Amino acid sequence: MQAVLISDSSGLGVHVLRLPEPQEAGADDVAALVQGALTSAALLGSSPLRGAVRLEAGARRLSLTPLRELREGLANQQLELVQLTSSHPHTHVAAAALGIDSRWPHADDPNGGHGGDGDPAVELVVHQGTLRSGDHLQVAGTVLLLGDVNPGARISAGGHVLVWGRLRGIAHAGCHGDSTARIVALQLRPLQLRIATAVARGPEGVPPQGLAEEARIVNGAIQIDPAQPSWPLSG
Structure with missing residues (x-):
């Protein structure tokens, strides 16, 4: 599965970067997924996307280094990672260390399951x-x-x-x-x-x-x- 960069259509000026759920731990390269999403968005759009990005990471575990590299990759394309949603506690820890606003997905969010570890918000x-x-x-x-x-x-x-x-x-x-x-x-x-x-x-x-x-x-x-x-x- 591929990552997808969805251009803003709400008028809020925030694009959505959605990562696929991991098939197995360490099976794919997050930086490569993001680069693929950026390339696809560039091919489909009439002009490059710019501005703020919200990352939907789902149950994927992102530690400090991959998340920092992901943010830097977006910054190279004039995209700023301003927020993420995740159901994995380690991803929230990495986001907090980097000063990125992180939130748990809503219970009715089909893209943000808990991954079987109970209620992470608690x-x-x-x-x-x-x-x-x-x-x-x-x-x-x-x-x-x-x-x-x-x-x-x-x-x-x-x-x-x-x-x-x-x-x-x-x-x-x-x-x-x-x-x-x-x-x-x-x-x-x-x-x-x-x-x-x-x-x-x-x-x-x-x-x-x-x-x-x-x-x-x-x-x-x-x-x-x-x-x-x-x-x-x-x-």
Whole structure:
């Protein structure tokens, strides 16, 4: 299947780039799909498309590098990627890191199925910005914070707590009783950790260089280890 670039017909000035659903993981090159869509649009149109683009990625997983390359490929054609819709949580994480507005598809959207992982709108909340002393961020599902959690700040989630930065405040994962939840941070030096009903103090000493850490419950107690290569993003 091919990607399709649909010119704006609503008067809003936003074109739609629709990616095909992946047949199997890693089976196709997203950059090549986009280039094919641009070529087809150029052949069909009387003039080149210009302006803003909304990407409909469906259940396709786009990590940081492919999404950045996709945006740069569009920019080379004077097209600006301003928004995407996706039902894959990893794609939302990459979009947030690049500052791209990302949204979950509507339940009645035939092009944006969930891909069998439950309701992602409940599972993952992406928050951009540092939590400062006195702030408390609490979500029903998993939370990914792009920033730091300073001393005196708290972050709580019914699922996992993921901090793309320094965690130095208080973190509570599985706050509704999920003992399988984890706390992951690029620098894990909190004042206090809580997972479900288990409580622990943060580790002392200098954190390891270039190594993210995760806290999870092992044999009834919170244990801190090097983080797994793939962070948990859904239950």
